[in-house]
Amino acid sequence: MGKNFKMVAKTLYGLEELLAQELRQLGASAIETGTRNVSFEGDTGFMYKANLCCRTAIKILKPITAFNVFSEEDLYKRVYDMPWENYMSANGSLAIDATVYSEQFTHSQYVAFKTKDAIVDRFRDREGERPNVDLDHPTLRINIHIDRNICTVSLDSSGHSLHKRGYKTESTLAPINEVLAAGMIMLSGWSGQCDLMDPMCGSGTIVTEAAMIACNIPPNLNRDEFGFETWPDFDVDLYERIEDAALNKVRDFHFKIYGFDKDPVAVKKAKENAKNANLQDFIDFEVKDFFESEKETGRQLYMIFNPPYDERISVADISKFYADIGSTLKHGYAGTQAWMITSNMEALKHVGLRPSTRIKLYNGKLESKFVRYEMYEGSKKEKKQ
Missing domain, CATH: 3.30.2130.30 (VC0802-like)
Known part of the structure; x- marks a missing residue:
């Protein structure tokens, strides 16, 4: 080589x-x-x-x-x-x-x-x-x-940015970068060991990246081209051997990934993107309002989502919106590890739950916090005991 x-x-x-x-x-x-x-x-x-x-x-x-x-x-x-x-x-x-x-x-x-x-x-x-x-x-x-x-x-050697995976042909108003979505999933510690949900999935980036992580599918398998493919010394046989070796490491996934959004157009776009990535069999999409939902199984659940910040997507009452996130998590999602990213630090205070982890990230140019809420079965005191 x-x-x-x-x-x-x-x-x-x-x-x-x-x-x-x-x-x-x-x-x-x-x-x-x-x-x-x-x-x-x-x-x-x-x-x-x-x-x-x-x-x-x-x-x-x-x-x-x-x-x-x-x-x-x-x-x-x-x-x-x-x-x-x-x-x-x-x-x-x-x-x-x-x-x-x-x-x-x-x-x-x-x-x-x-x-x-x-x-x-x-x-x-x-x-x-x-x-x-x-x-x-x-x-x-x-x-x-x-x-x-x-x-x-x-x-x-990459050409276009590697966040352009090749599967996202449909986009919503404030889509999350694919590299950031994958990074958030990896920072959360989820790698396919239980169910995962994005309750505000938009165009489906987080759940599609999650499916690739769970199945160990190379993230840039669907790209049309890399920069190195037009170099004079490009070795197509070597590249194909590397691609075959990576595909041989694809694994089975035995849990569920859920993508919800209250906007039917967003759900339609998310389904199309997942289909482009050949991952539609691993993700259940549904038109559903997170604030009217609750956890449907007794199994462990990871939740990772990117709610509106009142920046590119405006919300009539952002404080109430974040308060409703906290209330929905507290009353409907016991036994869930919930992660979300936001740049709206003031709205975050209205969630009403104490985050167990806060990680500084950037969503585009917006300085953001990626926070974790542990939603225990019963009280936190009982959990510790």
């Missing part, structure tokens, strides 16, 4: 340790966690496997060089001097993503523009023709990261 090289997996804030654990279980070495990223080492086959199998990764980057930059002229010259013909041809296409944390470089789009100019000029000067820019389906997606005066140039 070739020798190992360094890679960087990008993730969401609060999911770094989960991603490091995923990479460790897949067989990565030299793992180091950062903020919103995990660096590691592996070979080409492992790069394919990480893209296919990591639930909490957004990108898998392959750094190819790093250098000091003190001006835009430095950046242009150093990028121009790189052997880009090893990575793509003049009749190919490229896209550049840039992130900057620097006093000298303050505009990421300008950095991306200068990088593009340098690559295009090198091809034109050497070969008389130049690659085009294609932001949607480029031959090569390049990542530029400038931290103060250090510029790291990486090849983006």
Whole structure:
């Protein structure tokens, strides 16, 4: 499979340790966690496997060089001097993503523009023709990261963000990111050991990710393409062997996953998305108002949901809405471990239950708390005794 090289997996804030654990279980070495990223080492086959199998990764980057930059002229010259013909041809296409944390470089789009100019000029000067820019389906997606005066140039092996699993063709007003949904499930400790419910399921992201976790199905199995598939050295036979090996680890699931929503349109969309992922047999969807529901079995239940925050989805009385969540959990869901994420800290106070866990996450740009409520059978005092 070739020798190992360094890679960087990008993730969401609060999911770094989960991603490091995923990479460790897949067989990565030299793992180091950062903020919103995990660096590691592996070979080409492992790069394919990480893209296919990591639930909490957004990108898998392959750094190819790093250098000091003190001006835009430095950046242009150093990028121009790189052997880009090893990575793509003049009749190919490229896209550049840039992130900057620097006093000298303050505009990421300008950095991306200068990088593009340098690559295009090198091809034109050497070969008389130049690659085009294609932001949607480029031959090569390049990542530029400038931290103060250090510029790291990486090849983006993922292409589009890995949260775009390929199954979600129908969306509701405020859908949760697939990587965040998977991370929440993993943080909760649920891996298929009992029933799971999302009582406000929207387009079904949480329950669909849960079904994949329960059955150990690779999260990115339904994607149309990865970035590495257009690289000159792409080994399709190796990728197919890795995909087959991952599919051989799929397991049975013997409990139930429930997705409820009071909006019939949302439930219809959720069903369609689950069907796209070939997971419709594992999830029971139903049009149901959570506030008029109760637990239907005596079995242990995990509940994970993303209620409205009164941000993208407005609620007439958000305080009462959250109070009703607490009341419904208390009176209808004994024997349940309930987790929910919200950015509305004021509304959260009205739940009227004391969370046993609070984890800081971000839902998009919204700083949020992922909280757990333990709904015991009988009193908490009896449970402890």
